[in-house]
Amino acid sequence: MLRLLADSIHHTRRPGRSRATPILAVAALALLAGDAGGAPRSPTQPVTAEVIHGEMDRAGNILIATIHGPITPITLDYVDGALDRARDEEDFAAVILELDTPGGLLESTELIIQSILRSRVPVVVYVAPAGAQASSAGLYITNAADVAAMAPGTTIGAGHPVMAGGGNPGGDPNDGQRNYMNEKVENSAAAGVRGIAVARGRNAEVYETMVRDSISLTAEEALKKDVVDLLARDLDDLLRTLEGRAIARFDGKKEMLSFAGAQRERLEMTPRQKVLFWLTDPRIAFLLLGIGMLGIYIEFNHPGLIVPGVAGGLALILFAMSMHVLPVNVLGIVLIGMAAILFILEINVTSYGLLTIGGILALTLGFLTLFDVEQMPGVSVPLSFILPTSLTIGAIMGGITALAIRAQRVRVVTGREGLTGEFGEAITDVAAGGKVFVHGEYWNAQTSGAAIPRGTRVRIAAVRDMMLEVVPADRSGEET
16 A cells, blocks of 8 residues: 555656546555554655654754745745755755735645655645635645644635536536536545645644634634634744644654744745746736737738737747646637637638627636636636727727728739829820829820820829829819
């Protein structure tokens, strides 16, 4: 069983695996620890059934890391960096993760949980400041901590897995139709959070309810129901409360926390992590795609402007970078591409605006389905942001299309093509040859009909090479 457990954890880091696999792996870890007290190890280390008991004092400095916003692979890289540093430097007694998240990627969440469970130093998750939340993915991360703390005015819960389109994985038991795959996702998520809660000595029943029924609790309710271990107004209050507190690590070891005289060090994201984290904001990615489309479309209709094309290309490159982190729905990309095609077709096909309307509709639907909420529960672009933005972009593109159509229908007034239909005066008699005065210039001219006397008003019927084909016209401009 231990060998199978190690294999399941190892496979969670492989792309293309089922998203239920990491949940099952953490559930197995938690249940194994609760039943046998076994110590979870890194996938590269051998797993043994050895249980280490005893008590030791844990004194030293404190490393503080801040998790704010959606849980993404950048968050995982940041948290792993903090835990690795605390492991490699002996003077750190604990890592405090200040948490405020609406949710995030399931795979990244599971890997963060595994990193916390096998951390060498105790991990304290502190949901703060007031107004912060530990929703969806935040619920699972808080449950995995050695010490779970919340500030007054914060909330925790809403941990139900969300399927594409916001559906309920468990399905409706009253409709007579069961979705066994979706039930497996819900059941494995509930088992995982329940097993860790049991191992941590918290209220497993309430945790399971927060997953299955997606309820949320205030900080005071969470403390009363044994969902978290303590409340703290701020970081100073948290450290005072933790001083001298005995904790049981996930591997069965018992430690006594002591932070007297401890130095606090706050770990910031690296510049690379900050840029990538900024790009993983779904609203930023959404705007980058819109700006990219507008820039390229303007350059397509008005070649040579350069600036719109460069700005649009750069925005699309940044959007492509965010696609490596955010779960993008292929259907959304297809709909957005279809919208661009409809706008282009409007220029060449007379549809009286129907293609433009269809383009705006396809663009709006594409933006609505752009991100795969099944893989990123709790994190999405609100409809109040999507609709005004997509309608504005669609209206601008429709306006550009209308200008392009109008420009195509305007008669050419410059060059040789611009001479056709213009009026002039015969300077000489015009038959097989002659000269006319048009637009302040003298031109060679000829006529296919009767000779045109000198001084006659003429209209230019065609331009052939450098010769004008003219016909007589009266003073009102009518052809005679």
